Structure formats: C-alpha cells, structure tokens
Amino acid sequence: MDLVGPAAGRREGILVADFNQDYSCIALGTQSGYSITNCEPLGQVHAKELGPTCLVSMLFSTSLVAVVVRSPAGSEKRLHILNTKRNSTICELTFPTDIRAVRMNRRRLVVVLATALYVYDISNMKLLHTIETGMNTTGLCVLASASDECYMAYAAHEAHDSHVVVYNLHTLAMVHVIPAHRSRVACLAFNAAGTILATASERGTVIRLFSVPSGRLLHQFRRGTYPARIFSMSFNVAGTILCVTSDSDTVHLFRVPTMTAPCDPHQALEQKKRRAWRSTSMAQALGPYLPSSVTEMWEPTRDFAWLKLPRPGLRAIAVVSNTLPVVLVLTYEGILYTYTLDLELGGECHLAQRMYHYDSHAEHALLPASSAPL
Template identity: 25%
Template sequence: MVINDLAFNPDYSCISVSTSQFHKIFNCDPFGEFYSSSQGTLRRSLSHSMEDASAAAAAAGNKQEATNDNTPTAFLKMLFSTSLTIIVPESESGNRLLKIYNLKQNLKICELTFPSNIIDVKLNRKRLLVILETGQIYIYDLSCVKLLKVLQVNVDREFVGDLSADDKSWLVLPLSLITQQTDLVNNDPNPQPMSSPIVRPVDYFYFDDLVEFTRRSSTSSQLYNKQHITLEDINHDAHGWVLVYDTINLKPIVVFQAHNSSIGRITISASENKIATASKKGTIIRVFNLKQEADKLRIKQVKNLRRGHNSAKINALSFHNDNQILGCGSETNTIHFFKISGELVPTEEGEDYSSHDMNTSTEIDESDDDGDTSRSSEDLNENLANLLISKPVPESPPSKDGPISWFKKTKNLINNHYTNTIIKKLPYKDYLENLIWEPPTRSFAYIKLPETIHSGKNKVEIGFNGNSVYLASYQTGNFYHYKLPRHRASVSSLDDDEKRAACPLISQYSLV
C-alpha cells in the first residue's frame, strides 16, 4: 500500500489520507476515524455542516455511487469542515478524473475529466484549482463549477504554489513557472488561436506596476530604473521571484523577489496576508506581510528565519491558526517552529531596506543539527557581527539633517582599516554586513520524528490547534500529537542552541 496524499483541512480540524487501496478522513482532536471509502457514509458528526450519517439519505432520483473495499485514491481534499469533498481516483490509465462529492449524503455532485494527469488540487470557498502534469492550472468558480481561466505554466513532478484559504483567493507561485505562453490578463478560459504573426501573451505584458522591490542588488537596480519590465528582464535578474495572482478578478496583483535562488516551497496564512517562502536550498525562510494601499498591494514587513546550516529540501510549511507561528518540515525528519509575531522589519516608503532584511543571503550553508556543538566558518562572521554590534558607538556631532541613525553610525563603525582587513580574510565576507543588519531568527522549538529515514528523506504534513501540533508522516502513515513549549523569545544566536525546546510527544496513532 502506498500513501499518495495526506491533507489537513484549512482549520486543521480534520486530516484525510489517500492511498492505493482506500481513502479515509479522521478527526484530529479527539483523534478518530469518521469516514472511510469502504463504508461510504459519515460515521458521526463533527460540525454544524457534518450531521450524523443516519439522518442523511440520498433523495429519490439522485445519482449515488456504490462504494467498495478497493478504492485507490490519488487526492482527497476537504472544504474546511463541510461535507463538500474533492476526490481524484487513482487509475492505471492515469489520474485524469476529478469528482466532487457531498459526503453527508454520499452524493456525487459532478465529475470533471482532464487531458492529462492531475498532480495537485487547491480549493477554498470561492475557487477550485486543478493542476495538471502538463502545466495547466484550471481555475473554477466552485459555487457553480464553472471554468473561468486556464493558466499555462511550467511544472515539475510537484507543484510549488499555494491558494489562500480566505475569500481573497490569492494564488501564489514562483514567477519562474510563468512561460511565454501564459496569458495573465485574458479572461477567456478558451482563447481562440491568435492570428499571424504569432504574439505570445507575455510578450506584450509589462510588470512595471506590479513589482515590489525587496532588495537593491546591482541587477535589481537595473530593473528599478527600467521603464518597461518584462518577464525576460525579471528572469534574467534572479529565479527567486514570486507572483501573487488574484483568482477572483483573474489578474496578477504583485511580484517580488523572495530569494536569490529558485523557490522550493510556498504557503499562505489563513488571514493577515502573510506569505512564507523557502528556497530550494532550504537554509533561509522568509515571511512577507502584504498590505493593500490604495490600488496597490505592498510588502510592509519581512521576517527572516534560519532553518539550519546544511541544504535540505523543505517539504512542509504551515502557519498556525493565529498566524504567529510557522512550522517547517524538511527531509531530515526535523520540524522547526518559528515565532513570527512581534517586531518585524519595517519597509517605509523611500527607504532602502535591503541592508535590513532582504539581502540576508539564502546561499549560506547552515546545518540542521539540534544541539550540535560544531561551528562552521559562517559562525565566525556572525560572532564578529555580534561583537561589532556590542561595541559602543562614539558620539558624533549633530547633523544638519537631524540625528544620525543607528544604521549609519554602525556602518561608519565597520568602515575602518582594522575591520576591513579582518573582513578580507574571512570566508563568507560578503554576508558579514547582512548579519549585522538582520541576522535571521532561529526556531524556538523543534521535533525530531521517532522514525528511521529511508531513501534519505521523509515528508510530513503539519497542523496546529492552540498549543498542539499535529504531524502526519508519509513514510509510516503515523499521526503524531505534540505539545508546543511555552512561547519564548525566538533564538537569534548560535550560542543559544540549548534554549530551543524539544516538543513533548502526547500521543501517536496510525492513519492506515
């Protein structure tokens, strides 16, 4: 038996498991199975929208599906705690069929067939997104299952992107997935072939009004001064750009650079417009706080988080329900928890805040060893940075333009012959200034799964409920219930490793 998909509903009250033999839905707290494909009916009530199955029967004339013990399933997605469920059966001929069910009545509402295999499904109360292996993203109005638009993108075996759970219905994905054939503005879901000469949709689309500059590297400066910014210009700058697409109004609303290298994982908070991204290297995670100002969406705050020193694939990112904690899981079987509330990096109008946040490099090698006392050459930079910060800044005469900022004072402090000589001899010297301005925050708690890693990797899904953490493992099919330690200040120094707390295990169950 193979586990094809594990998925929490948006409020983490339930988790579904899809396997090569069946699909099931479990309540998280208290833990218990309440739906199985072998039974075909809901076993008990979990919310106002899920009533006891004994009170629900299909009305006369409704199309009702027979169930059996062998129902291989590729995906099962729940709409919050409602009985509306999306099921993609697994078939030898491919996973091209999608069914929309009312599980309370065991009623198939409709089914959709696609031209290629489905690799992911996203939904909220307004929209249903179906992602195909050939790169199409089908966007439906969920209320009437009406096709609104098809986006053509580049996808690999796994779709890197997320759909917000709220009614804003933002689709966030790496800009590198956008191709020259992607039509970002045409609202016709079935556009007619263009007449000769062939004009590709992105060729005449400019990103000038959408770009939010989050750093000022030499290449970004070229974009900053450019009159018409094209997709080619941005891709030439870096691969770490992110696109936020409005699936309600069917148009892009903002693009920004999240990392220097390619994006490996993206997630969106349930509210407060927070977007978390991780590069494929997996050492640095960033949380962006977006706010609507007039007719433009702007990035107001940025939080840098450090997972570890060594590269590792990030396979899980999840915001807590209260949007104050971010959970991060990697293929190393370690799950980190970051506190993202409190003071973030402000980005006031006209301020070059790259030295405060976005230039903190994603390319630093960082280890993922909890309690490891070994130190890398990167630590030398950070220790020196902390030393320089701790030195008193000499008093300077008042400026005609007002008081000199701490930033300028500190910058003048390190611009001397002594520190410049040291910096030239240090490895990673390019990152020293960034560490002084904004060292990434480390996790305040972690979990090391009690599993042996096979094939060098594992994948989990992360859910929250108050101070409870839920983990579901693809490798073993186990469901773990842990407790978060009491909130404490996030760790910012490598010398504070021992302050990170291990989450205690409360209970463990099997999903298969």
C-alpha cells in the first residue's frame, strides 16, 4: 500500500510514505533518511539519517523496521533490518536486482523484486522459499497482517496478469489462482483477518472482494464510471469499511457487507436484493436482453461515504482510524489530513485538521495543525 516512485504533487525530498499494519503509525522515507510518527496523538517517535531511503516498512508498532537506502550509484538492492529501540542493525541482505517492496507480518517477511519473491522466517531471517513471478515493476504484493491466516497475494504471470495468486506462507504452497478482472491487476488489499482480498484492475472502475482461501467472489463495488489509476486500497481494522484512493480527487469509502458462511443461491439472491433492490431488479428485468458488460454496471454497490482531496492527481493513502471516527489521508506532499466520518449515515466527510508531517526546509518536521479551508 506504500506510495513509492514518481508522483504528481510530491514534495521534493519525499521518496515513500506509508502507514503500519494497524494505522497507528506513519513511516516516511526522504532524501536524508526516514522517520516514524504516531498518529494518535500525533508525534514523532523515531528518525534517522541514512541517506535516500526509498522503502520503509514497519512491523506494527514494534521496534523492527525494514529500510532500503539508495546507494550513490543508484542501486536499491540492499535491505537493512533495524531495531529502532536499540538503534542497531539486526541484519543486512543484498539481492540481485532492485527491491520493489518489503512486506511483513509477525511470522513472515517477503522481499519483492521485479521477477521474484523471497520469503523469510521473520524470527531468524532464514530464507524459506523463492518464488519466480512475472514482471512486477510496481512491487504488487500484499500480506495478511494476521499471522494465523498467513496468506500472500500477488499478480500472476504476464499472460494471466488479470489473475491473482493466493499463496499460503505457512505451508509455502499456492492455494488459489483467482481470475479477478479482465484487465491487468493494479492494486490488492487484505482485510486484517486475512479472510477477504480486495482487487482492482488498471481500469479502476470496479473493486472486487474475494473470499480467502476459496477465491469465491463475495461482492463488487463501483468506484466510478470513468477509468482511474488506483493508488491505494485499505480495510479498516474491523474489516467493515474499504477505503480507495485514485488519481481523481475523490476518496471512496465502501461498506463491506457482513460475510458469513456460503449460503444457498436463494439466500444469496435475497441478500443482494436487500443491498441494492433497485439496481438488482433492473438488472434481473433487462439482463436477458443486454450484454453481460452492460448488466454488470448495475450490480456493484456504490460508496456510502466519500471525501474530496485538494485536487485531482494527488497521490495519497486513506485509512479509517482504529480509535476515532475519522479518515486519515497521507499524501506525498507530506501532509496528513483528518476528515470526520459518520459511521452510520456516511455521506461526505469533512476536513477537520491538516498537519504538515514533512517540510522541505526542515527534515522530519511536524508543523502546527490547521483547520483552515484548503
């Protein structure tokens, strides 16, 4: 879910921005190093100058942090595993090509290269397995944060890049290949329990939810009618809301239906009618006379809440706070926005606060909060 690489609106000096697994902390990589900041209450807890830090990955709120520092020659092949409490290096690993992403939960650490995944036991950093993949320059790979449901998902080989591979990191075996979309998969997200996988294609119009590990399609959301590049998707910790950011200026929040054990077709149909009786009735009435691509337009559920960013193209990650009814939006400009969220009624979320987490003239600076209009 981290924001890496060139992006419109990025403030000079910021290389990567991300939340930890439970959204309690922000990790930021800059041209001079990295910093870690608590979200509630907002305050920096650690910072270190290492040089251009292009990847930062936290293990919840522990002292273990994985970073990749760009070498003077421009290489991003060396991974540093750090202990922030002791201010020490646990280990360093060098890979044959640049590291695209690092994913962690309490049992496994996965290093993502453009054509391979390296799976480690996080307790001793022993290499367990190497998985060859198709070309994956964006580092598309996600891990379930729950260690008891230790699943990983990544895009299949180029010939089937609309498919998603679900992999069991306990047994080190592939458990399912999901035909998720018609076009290339662009974004993935697990819920915290590791039982639901959200997928989006490069078109970015429809978000799909799949049961894990069965791969059964559970639900669909419609983000919009026009294509958009999805920047991030994130479930809240309870798994009841999915946040989606894109290159449009709207952040969408979808209410995740209660997922129960698979029911019979009649029960499934009744649940679908209750969720969206108008659209379902229309699709049922006209479905036999229309192409599937047309009837599919009525099926996905729209957002229940949304918020507006200052402008389109602003690269951002949005998450629902684990402790307050607010949406936290972290942008590549180094600004953390807080929007109020009505969990019952939904509707438009309104800006409550903005905090400059990073300032180009003072590395890792936290500037006063503001509730002034954008």
